[in-house]
Amino acid sequence: xxxxxxxxxxxxxxxxxxxxxxxxxxxxxxxxxxxxxxxxxxxxxxxxxxxxxxxxxxxxxxxxxxxxxxxxxxxxxxxxxxxxxxxxxxxxxxxxxxxxxxxxxxxxxxxxxxxxxxxxxxxxxxxxxxxxxxxxxxxxxxxxxxxxxxxxxxxxxxxxxxxxxxxxxxxxxxxxxxxxxxxxxxxxxxxxxxxxxxxxxxxxxxxxxxxxxxxxxxxxxxxxxxxxxxxxxxxxxxxxxxxxxxxxxxxxxxxxxxxxxxxxxxxxxxxxxxxxxxxxxxxxxxxxxxxxxxxxxxxxxxxxxxxxxxxxxxxxxxxxxxxxxxxxxxxxxxxxxxxxxxxxxxxxxxxxxxxxxxxxxxxxxxxxxxxxxxxxxxxxxxxxxxxxxxxxxxxxxxx
Amino acid sequence: xxxxxxxxxxxxxxxxxxxxxxxxxxxxxxxxxxxxxxxxxxxxxxxxxxxxxxxxxxxxxxxxxxxxxxxxxxxxxxxxxxxxxxxxxxxxxxxxxxxxxxxxxxxxxxxxxxxxxxxxxxxxxxxxxxxxxxxxxxxxxxxxxxxxxxxxxxxxxxxxxxxxxxx
Amino acid sequence: xxxxxxxxxxxxxxxxxxxxxxxxxxxxxxxxxxxxxxxxxxxxxxxxxxxxxxxxxxxxxxxxxxxxxxxxxxxxxxxxxxxxxxxxxxxxxxxxxxxxxxxxxxxxxxxxxxxxxxxxxxxxxxxxxxxxxxxxxxxxxxxxxxxxxxxxxxxxxxxxxxxxxxxxxxxxxxxxxxxxxxxxxxxxxxxxxxxxxxxxxxxxxxxxxxxxxxxxxxxxxxxxxxxxxxxxxxxxxxxxxxxxxxxxxxxxxxxxxxxxxxxxxxxxxxxxxxxxxxxxxxxxxxxxxxx
Numbered sequence: 001x002x003x004x005x006x007x008x009x010x011x012x013x014x015x016x017x018x019x020x021x022x023x024x025x026x027x028x029x030x031x032x033x034x035x036x037x038x039x040x041x042x043x044x045x046x047x048x049x050x051x052x053x054x055x056x057x058x059x060x061x062x063x064x065x066x067x068x069x070x071x072x073x074x075x076x077x078x079x080x081x082x083x084x085x086x087x088x089x090x091x092x093x094x095x096x097x098x099x100x101x102x103x104x105x106x107x108x109x110x111x112x113x114x115x116x117x118x119x120x121x122x123x124x125x126x127x128x129x130x131x132x133x134x135x136x137x138x139x140x141x142x143x144x145x146x147x148x149x150x151x152x153x154x155x156x157x158x159x160x161x162x163x164x165x166x167x168x169x170x171x172x173x174x175x176x177x178x179x180x181x182x183x184x185x186x187x188x189x190x191x192x193x194x195x196x197x198x199x200x201x202x203x204x205x206x207x208x209x210x211x212x213x214x215x216x217x218x219x220x221x222x223x224x225x226x227x228x229x230x231x232x233x234x235x236x237x238x239x240x241x242x243x244x245x246x247x248x249x250x251x252x253x254x255x256x257x258x259x260x261x262x263x264x265x266x267x268x269x270x271x272x273x274x275x276x277x278x279x280x281x282x283x284x285x286x287x288x289x290x291x292x293x294x295x296x297x298x299x300x301x302x303x304x305x306x307x308x309x310x311x312x313x314x315x316x317x318x319x320x321x322x323x324x325x326x327x328x329x330x331x332x333x334x335x336x337x338x339x340x341x342x343x344x345x346x347x348x349x350x351x352x353x354x355x356x357x358x359x360x361x362x363x364x365x366x367x368x369x370x371x372x373x374x375x376x377x378x379x380x381x382x383x384x385x386x387x388x389x390x391x392x393x394x395x396x397x398x399x
Numbered sequence: 400x401x402x403x404x405x406x407x408x409x410x411x412x413x414x415x416x417x418x419x420x421x422x423x424x425x426x427x428x429x430x431x432x433x434x435x436x437x438x439x440x441x442x443x444x445x446x447x448x449x450x451x452x453x454x455x456x457x458x459x460x461x462x463x464x465x466x467x468x469x470x471x472x473x474x475x476x477x478x479x480x481x482x483x484x485x486x487x488x489x490x491x492x493x494x495x496x497x498x499x500x501x502x503x504x505x506x507x508x509x510x511x512x513x514x515x516x517x518x519x520x521x522x523x524x525x526x527x528x529x530x531x532x533x534x535x536x537x538x539x540x541x542x543x544x545x546x547x548x549x550x551x552x553x554x555x556x557x558x559x560x561x562x563x564x565x566x
Numbered sequence: 567x568x569x570x571x572x573x574x575x576x577x578x579x580x581x582x583x584x585x586x587x588x589x590x591x592x593x594x595x596x597x598x599x600x601x602x603x604x605x606x607x608x609x610x611x612x613x614x615x616x617x618x619x620x621x622x623x624x625x626x627x628x629x630x631x632x633x634x635x636x637x638x639x640x641x642x643x644x645x646x647x648x649x650x651x652x653x654x655x656x657x658x659x660x661x662x663x664x665x666x667x668x669x670x671x672x673x674x675x676x677x678x679x680x681x682x683x684x685x686x687x688x689x690x691x692x693x694x695x696x697x698x699x700x701x702x703x704x705x706x707x708x709x710x711x712x713x714x715x716x717x718x719x720x721x722x723x724x725x726x727x728x729x730x731x732x733x734x735x736x737x738x739x740x741x742x743x744x745x746x747x748x749x750x751x752x753x754x755x756x757x758x759x760x761x762x763x764x765x766x767x768x769x770x771x772x773x774x775x776x777x778x779x780x781x782x783x784x785x786x787x788x789x790x791x792x793x794x795x796x797x798x799x800x801x802x803x804x805x806x807x808x809x810x811x812x813x814x815x816x817x818x819x820x821x822x823x824x825x826x827x828x829x830x831x832x833x834x835x836x837x838x839x840x841x842x843x844x845x846x847x848x849x850x851x852x853x854x855x856x857x
Binding site: 123124126128131132133134135137138164165168169170171172173176276279280305306307308309311313317320322327329334335336337338339342343344345348351352355356359360363364 | 631
């Protein structure tokens, strides 16, 4: 159906045989001439400068409103050095570490989707002329983003959104524009929060592919794996040397800590199928009584992609902009048909969200929609845990 | 006499030998366009299976007059109250065009069913089937599926109402 | 799952930018019934005839700037190249604003979108077309297709229903369709005593059909969801396979491209996997409350 054309992403990460899609993040492509490098911590600023010098807007983690969020960074000084996050269902706290780790935390309320799939974006505008309405496509946005600190689960989330926004019969031009120019510095997790369950979803904690550079932090500095030619070019500014065996071992030990600390698990062996096969299960009503339909989970989820379009008019009604904004299937009027919603209560909306995320997504996009980042558990005001809900439904399936 | 309606849904599932038991009861009736087959509230002796043409059923409602309820056509049953009711008709039937029916006198049909239970079983089963379809159709009519939409309940959403979602 | 239709060459830009909106002008307006009108919309200037091509059952997003978009099926003849024809019922802000426009006024249009009637699969067999209310609109484009390719289809029945006789759409065209050997039956839910036609729901008419070859008959339906469910059930009772029954569904459609999430019914995006869906694929989801 779609002509097979090497995409800019394919060219960057290497061609592979069995390429099936226009944009597809393929298996790890590491050329023999890309050993793992090492550079001292202060050199991260050099990486920063190199990226900014190349015209990238560097975004990464920083502390705002007592949480680690993603924001535009001017220097590495803004990173949450020496801080960590303690997470539990319905709970998030920052805590000082007893070391000076630069990336000693996991994921917060923001995800990188805010840059690829912005919360507000103009789609087109309409202008009244003498001959009638004229429709003007949106102007191209030349901003190029470099993401600093992308975790394995987030790489998986980006891959999932690539599938949604680029690999279907229709592409999203805004996502495509941002994605083509994106530079990704991934960071391997060296710890896990109590809400993390990426090992269950096979999305981490190790960064395997889809990055330009992947860092692992050890006491003395950063190990750096190269994932693309562009990455290799950029890291040349850091005076990096091939990593020593001791450094490689220290990095492996650090990464293993993330695996060892993972306490939450979700059995996905019967997904897809379990939830779509239990649409009348009484558990939906039960969780519907706890859920506030507040939409937090969909806002923090790195793969949720629902949106609506609003009209932004000037006073004369001569110019109108169509603006796409984030929406959520938890919103009461999300499923409006003929003036009233199809999903008229919280239980049916929660069922829609979870069934879509863990079940229908397979049918629609070929993978699960969940990456096991745990954000929805942390940021739910009443601490609803989807891993628990799935287990409860599995325990007493409807006949 | 039964020939014109032997392929009707009512009769075709009844085994041949039992059909023969009905033959002697069956009479052909012919109605001109506009003719009234029976009147609501009145007694009517026969149970009909329509062979050709269409018949409209009306009910009388004060201040609304004669309200059409249903049109029956070839293969449908008519005046079932003659068989299972007390023969008092629950609607008025008007031929919309030239109509032919096969009529079975209610009393005699009932007696036959009483005397020969196998015949009775098949007749009642077919009648139940016809009436269940009629019941579903009535329910669908009752739902008024094409009616104007029920006004929406007011909802506030976090995002306001971004343009009116249409159907 | 029905696959998306191939995009006609003239419209492939929609793949790269589904928000591509074009200016269309109202060429004519025909009043069909109270609150229902048919609009023919044309592009200005010299237009390649292929620009208006669509598959019966597809829809366009009609855009009234400042008010919003509405998904409206094409109700016109897919072989004609003099514009897109849509039959619209006033139901909300967008359609109400559209009803206030007149010949010569402009609006925006994106499309065509959606999986239409599977015209290739329907060919070679007998066809029962069931339409209720405004469901007649996407069905009419299928009827035109059948009329233009009559020898590809076997026996064709059209069963259409509406609330009242005044609400029956396109009655003036029934005789033309009958001339093309389409067996047209109409019925209404309610009428006054001067109506000499059928009264009752479409399922009653379906039940009465005598099908010489049920295994070689397909059923398509468009109308209120309850009507479609029971029409399909009547078809099954007549011996029509569930894999040969097709329904045109609707949900809240906004982006028309499967990217905004609103129109999902189970795993199906009604705008992209539908609106025409095979009955056996969608049946489990039609009977779940508030799905």
